[in-house]
Amino acid sequence: MSFFARLSVLFAALTLLNGCEQPNAPPLDQQLYVWQRQWTPAHEAALRDSRADFSTLRVLALQAFPQDGWRRARVDPVLLKRDGRPLIAVIRLDGQLKTLDQDxxxxxxxxxLGDWHAQGLVVAGVEIDHDAGNARLPAYRAFLTQLRAVLPASLPLSITALPAWLDSPELPGLLATVDSSVLQVHAVSDPRRGLFDAAQAEQWAKAWSRLTPKPFYLALPAYGVALLPDADGAPVVESEVPIERGGKRRELLADPQQLSALGSELRKHPPAHLAGLIWFRLPLAGDRRAWSLTTLGAVARGDVLDSRLSLQLSEQNGLYDIAITNSGNLDSAWPERLTLVVKGCDGADALAGYALQQSPDLLTFTRLRDGRMPAGGQRAIGWARCTNIDQGGSNVHP
Structure with missing residues (x-):
């Protein structure tokens, strides 16, 4: 074979190999649910600081309850207009409603939609959130067909969907009535089994992708709940709003490391038609049952997660304020114990959540209850009046 013939064969082989390469999958879109019914000044910073990582806001707008009727969320239209991201209005129809009065x-x-338009809000879509049982899917489909007919053709309509619907022969027809769907893969079964199962979520996503030719999203958890015992033994779920009820609370929290691993896998091997991830929910400052926005952003970006707890001392005239800080990007549990090497202490005390044991050369702060240290956060744990505290000889024990 001549040199030019061999070169031609080599070129053909390289061309064939290049043709077999899969193009890089587009990055998964990252969106946020804004689920607070009552907006507060804390929304301003949360919206501002979430802009770089999340493209779209899906905002709780309206709810229908079995007993209490209709309730509007008190959104801040000024903040939403200033934010400028695409805005999807979410209408929550409680799953306990006996029927849907379509009209x-x-x-x-x-x-x-008329009221929001009058306030200057540009709505990019409508989402219906209704946890219908499988037996009611035909009626739900009829409602969505009617709603689609009266909405502007240019206004996308989506639904929140349940994995339980995968067993229903009605699902393909239901999905055909809307432009996209949001598969909720968190807190869909008995909460006592946990908020989230990454392997199960991935299986559901793959099954969903085989049933719909339209874009779909996964709704993922960035929050926690507490389970309280009820009189009949069934758990009562406490989320954003405290419940006045006695009994021991069992705290459940979605694991950022687990969600980060799932996000990495979905970016590498996205199921067909998966358009993105929607995180529930936008965290506000002081939201004790949501990831910090720092952790949420790091998970969404696929950053390496790390907690870095350290001791922070502030001294004035021999009086030390003692705090712990988390300079990492991953929220952390309060440390179990802190030990401080000291000299000449004539007074010290712990703050709520910790107990103090004192010896002439050592202060030991021991955690009394569980708590979370947000990424980038700081928490005071006590004070001491001493001639010296050796920060280099002191330790934080996770």
């Missing part, structure tokens, strides 16, 4: 629901949705 009433549609009238409420149209009134909401």
């Amino acid at each position: 009433e629901v549609i009238a409420q949705v149209q009134q909401l």
